[in-house]
Structure formats: structure tokens, C-alpha cells
Amino acid sequence: MGSEGKALGVTKRLLIDGRLVEAERTFASVDPATGEVFGHAPDATVADTEAAVGAARRAFDTTDWATDRELRVRCLDQLHRALTEHKEGLRELTITEAGASRMLTHGNQLDVPIEIVRFYADLLRTYPLTEEIGVSEDRGRRHRRWIEKEAGGVVAAILPYNYPNQLALAKLAPALAAGCTVVLKAAPDTPLTTLALGELIAEHTDIPAGVVNVVSSSEVAVGELLTTHPGVDIVSFTGSTQVGRQIMAAASSTLKKVFLELGGKSAMIVLDDADFDTAAMFAGFTICSHAGQGCALTTRLLVPRESHDEIVEKVAASMSRVSYGDPAAPDTYMGPLISARQREKVHGMVERAVADGAKLVIGGEKVDPGFFYKPTLLANVDPDSEIAQDEVFGPVLAVIPYTDEEDAVRIANNSIFGLSGAVHSRDEERALRVARRIRTGTFSINGGNYFGPDAPFGGYKQSGLGREMGVQGLEEFLQIKTLATVVA
Missing domain, CATH: 3.40.605.10 (Aldehyde Dehydrogenase; Chain A, domain 1)
Structure with missing residues (x-):
């Protein structure tokens, strides 16, 4: 070759x-x-x-x-x-x-x-x-x-x-x-x-x-x-x-x-009885996989309103541990975005999200040389805002508070997309009940990995x-x- x-x-x-x-x-x-x-x-x-x-x-x-x-x-x-x-x-x-x-x-x-x-x-x-x-x-x-x-x-x-x-x-x-x-x-x-x-x-x-x-x-x-x-x-x-x-x-x-x-705008739902540490680890590392350039990645994190700040702090700690840099290095977790054009798109969406009222917790910065973008966490995101509705294709996680389980399901389904999603709960039956209400083609329960050559992959809606x-x-x-x- x-x-x-x-x-x-x-x-x-x-x-x-x-x-x-x-x-x-x-x-x-x-x-x-x-x-x-x-x-x-x-x-x-x-x-x-x-x-x-x-x-x-x-x-x-x-x-x-x-x-x-x-x-x-x-x-x-x-x-x-x-x-x-x-x-x-x-x-x-x-x-x-x-x-x-x-x-x-x-x-x-x-x-x-x-x-x-x-x-x-x-x-x-x-x-x-x-x-x-x-x-x-x-x-x-x-x-x-x-x-x-x-x-x-x-x-x-x-x-x-x-x-x-x-x-x-x-x-x-x-x-x-x-x-x-x-x-x-x-x-x-x-x-x-x-x-x-x-x-x-x-x-x-x-x-x-x-x-x-x-x-x-x-x-x-x-x-x-x-x-x-x-x-x-x-x-x-x-x-x-x-x-x-x-x-x-x-x-x-x-x-x-x-x-x-x-495209996708998949939601990870953290229920109020979940192991917050485990959920935060999954949320933080998942969004940084391949610098967020994956259509099925969970880019929205739905958390109980009363636990919003606690979970945000845990997710921020998780994302701060993501190693990024030379993709050829064996210990690098996250490489660059594909192009300067894509990085500018991601950065523009983050800037508009902050202007719209989201709180920038970590990240939001370009890193040179190459097309790197720091793992970025946005808190208190409006579920109807651009950053919560449009595909970013970058390492940007939007945290959205919800009131109760019904509200979480409603927000998760409030999207033109229906590709994937996830839920975390110590009660697996409860998690499964929620999973079945989300209109997506794939779904992960408590970190379950559905992906493989034998598993059909595709989406609902758009x-x-x-x-x-x-x-x-x-x-x-x-x-x-x-x-x-x-x-x-």
C-alpha cells in the first residue's frame, strides 16, 4: 500500500x-x-x-x-x-x-x-x-x-x-x-x-x-x-x-x-436515583470521543433540577481528565476536529449559546497548532435553544435541567432527531421503562454498548x-x- x-x-x-x-x-x-x-x-x-x-x-x-x-x-x-x-x-x-x-x-x-x-x-x-x-x-x-x-x-x-x-x-x-x-x-x-x-x-x-x-x-x-x-x-x-x-x-x-x-442530538437522562459519579464519567468521556464528531453521541445531558449543580461539577471534573493532543500518541483520548472550518462552526455555536444565557463551565477555547478544541461544558441550557437543538459535531456537552421523569422524557423527545440516547438509574426496570419511551433507533441503559457488526443501527424521525x-x-x-x- x-x-x-x-x-x-x-x-x-x-x-x-x-x-x-x-x-x-x-x-x-x-x-x-x-x-x-x-x-x-x-x-x-x-x-x-x-x-x-x-x-x-x-x-x-x-x-x-x-x-x-x-x-x-x-x-x-x-x-x-x-x-x-x-x-x-x-x-x-x-x-x-x-x-x-x-x-x-x-x-x-x-x-x-x-x-x-x-x-x-x-x-x-x-x-x-x-x-x-x-x-x-x-x-x-x-x-x-x-x-x-x-x-x-x-x-x-x-x-x-x-x-x-x-x-x-x-x-x-x-x-x-x-x-x-x-x-x-x-x-x-x-x-x-x-x-x-x-x-x-x-x-x-x-x-x-x-x-x-x-x-x-x-x-x-x-x-x-x-x-x-x-x-x-x-x-x-x-x-x-x-x-x-x-x-x-x-x-x-x-x-x-x-x-x-x-444527524443526531441524543440525550443522556440521569434519573434522580442514578449513580451520579458513574453517569458523569460516561457523559464527560462520551462527548469527547473523536472530538465529538459522532452522530450518535449523547450531546444533551438531562439532569434533575435539584441536582443540576452537583452533577455539573462532577461532569466538569470528568471532562478535565480527558487527554487531548497528538492522536498518534497511545495515551491520547481525544484528537482534533477535522478542519478549521468545522472548528469555527463549533466555536461559533458555543459563543452564541453563552450569549443566549448558557453558563460556560469549562472549555470553549481553540488550541493550536492543528484544529483542536477543548472539551466544553455548558450548564443551565434552554432545551429549545440552538445548542440544544442543532447538531454541533464537536466536544460540547449541553446540560439541561428537568423537573420530573415526565419532563425528562418530553425534553429528550423534543428534537427533530431520533438516533440514539442513554439513561442512568439504579433501578434497571425504571431505566428500561424510560428507554422505551424515547423515540430513537438505539439506546444505552447504564452504559450498555449496543454497537457491533450484528446490531442494526439507524434512526427515527429526521x-x-x-x-x-x-x-x-x-x-x-x-x-x-x-x-x-x-x-x-
Whole structure:
């Protein structure tokens, strides 16, 4: 895979129709821990993307990829092996390009995502692609009826920057298992990490030409093409709710199937009987995971009004222990934000929150060099304010007091989003009762970790459509055909 990590001059190639190709131009990839350019990615044009879609269409329509289960299992096994063998190179690249801390790459940034491929390879071996639904009688004849599950077609998979390995593999592995062909578009802020995946596919698997195509581009027109192209059957997008709305509208002209994993403003509810120390530790460290750049992170902390100041003090102590700095260092918990642009957005939201009456307890400061932002805690936040309603995507926690359990549930559900959430209580039955009242797609009870290749992930409301990972993640890429024949 060539030189990785912080080495200057890291370059990658597009994967189109089975060939690793250069583009006519490139764009820079920046190390967010230093603010310096460390590599360049090919800047695919609309014409390059047309070629990628054409290759995916041909591979789906003219080869047996969609019907050869054995081949797909073998290729997924090969991909898992290649990812495992090249994991350390991918780790250094992810640390440098995404600003992910080394410790996080041993979890959801790299090591866990690799096992998504293993999960779908194993699932494909046993997943029933046919289902008998019984014999019916009609007009004196008996009819055997059954269902067959077929590949959905050509998939346009469009990625954000925050978890480039996890999000790429959560789309790619089930799509390939289902028999689809794919055009995978890297995020402009983390292109090299995704292009490295294309290199592994080209060099270490038997995946046929055109089945997987990987492009990177700084052009908005490339993404627009993928969402409107008549040769694309399914769009799988992870990113902001605003862009998700635009993609859904664009895809409507050809009635594509759309999977959307969008924003979140998840609430952690600390009930009055909770262990405040444990809850404060979870709240403080969770919001600083990957510098707050996670759509499912609990960014609102709902606390009993009479215990507000006590819990704020405990959370502030927890956040003050968060180590931040060079993401390559083994003891760094939090790395930088992805860009100067994102840091300015975060800082602007914090400043407006304080102006609106929130109390800045700790943080609220930019740290140079690079794009670091100190862990930030805001107290006495109005539940209807911007900081409590809009996604920040930074290490900023908003503490909101509530009056009673009913009020806590109301505030938690007072959001256009419905991705995740959490609750803490010494009474697990009470916690579960509250969890079931919150309209979100995932939920943690007393620190329970739901995340894994076998667990479906997605949201209610404007947090998206569909589910990624688990059996449900495979089924997003399947079509259902009902058949019948006359029986004697």
C-alpha cells in the first residue's frame, strides 16, 4: 500500500472498472492535528464518475456476481484477510487523515469495522434467499408460492469524514453480500483512507472488475450525479440531515431506494436515583470521543433540577481528565476536529449559546497548532435553544435541567432527531421503562454498548431511513420477488 501515516507525499488512485487509475488533477488531504498537507487524492470528474457508474452497471447486468453466492463469500473472506493483514498501515493513515486517536482505532475507527466484513461473509453462508409462503387454492387449482430475495442493483455509497473505515465497510460489505455492485464515494476530508480500501480490493481479492469502484472528488457535482444517475438503483448516504433531505429529493426523480443515516442530538437522562459519579464519567468521556464528531453521541445531558449543580461539577471534573493532543500518541483520548472550518462552526455555536444565557463551565477555547478544541461544558441550557437543538459535531456537552421523569422524557423527545440516547438509574426496570419511551433507533441503559457488526443501527424521525449492520443491513440491499407455479 505504500507509505502511510505522517509521511509526506501520500497518494492514492481511483478504482474504476477493476483498474487503479490516476485522475487529471488532485486535491490536498490535510493532517488535522497539524493543519499541514500530508498527501494528495485524485480529484475525480463527472466523466470519471460516469465511467464508475457504467462499470458497476455492466458488472451487475452482464456477470454472475449477483447470483454466485460462493464467489461472493470467497471475495468477502479475501477482503477480510486483506484488511487484517494491512491493518497497521490503515491504522496510521486513519490516525493522520481523520485525526482519530490511536486508542479509538482499536475500536470503532478500524478494528471493529474490519469485523463487519467477517460478519457478512458468515451471514451470507446461511442467510435464506428463498422463503416458502404456502400453497393456495384459486379457481380449482393449487398454487405453490414463494419469495426470492435478489440483489437490489447498483449502489451509490456516499461517505462522511468522521469514521471512514466503519462507514465504508458498513455499506460495502452488506451490499456485496447481497450481490450488488457499488460506487463508493470518499469524503473530501478523508479521501486517502477510503481509496486505500479500493487498493486492497484491486490487489488482494477476486472481486470482478466493476463490482467495486472507489472515487474521491472535491466536486459537488460528483455526488449530485450519483444521486440522480438512472444507472444507480440504491443510494446509501451517511451525513448531515440537511444534505440527506437534498439527496432524498434528488433521488425521487428516478424513485431510487434511499438509505439515510443522518444527524443526531441524543440525550443522556440521569434519573434522580442514578449513580451520579458513574453517569458523569460516561457523559464527560462520551462527548469527547473523536472530538465529538459522532452522530450518535449523547450531546444533551438531562439532569434533575435539584441536582443540576452537583452533577455539573462532577461532569466538569470528568471532562478535565480527558487527554487531548497528538492522536498518534497511545495515551491520547481525544484528537482534533477535522478542519478549521468545522472548528469555527463549533466555536461559533458555543459563543452564541453563552450569549443566549448558557453558563460556560469549562472549555470553549481553540488550541493550536492543528484544529483542536477543548472539551466544553455548558450548564443551565434552554432545551429549545440552538445548542440544544442543532447538531454541533464537536466536544460540547449541553446540560439541561428537568423537573420530573415526565419532563425528562418530553425534553429528550423534543428534537427533530431520533438516533440514539442513554439513561442512568439504579433501578434497571425504571431505566428500561424510560428507554422505551424515547423515540430513537438505539439506546444505552447504564452504559450498555449496543454497537457491533450484528446490531442494526439507524434512526427515527429526521435521523434517517433504514438500518445499517446486522441482518437488517443486508436486507437494505435486497429486493423481494414473489413467485407462483401451479402444482398438481
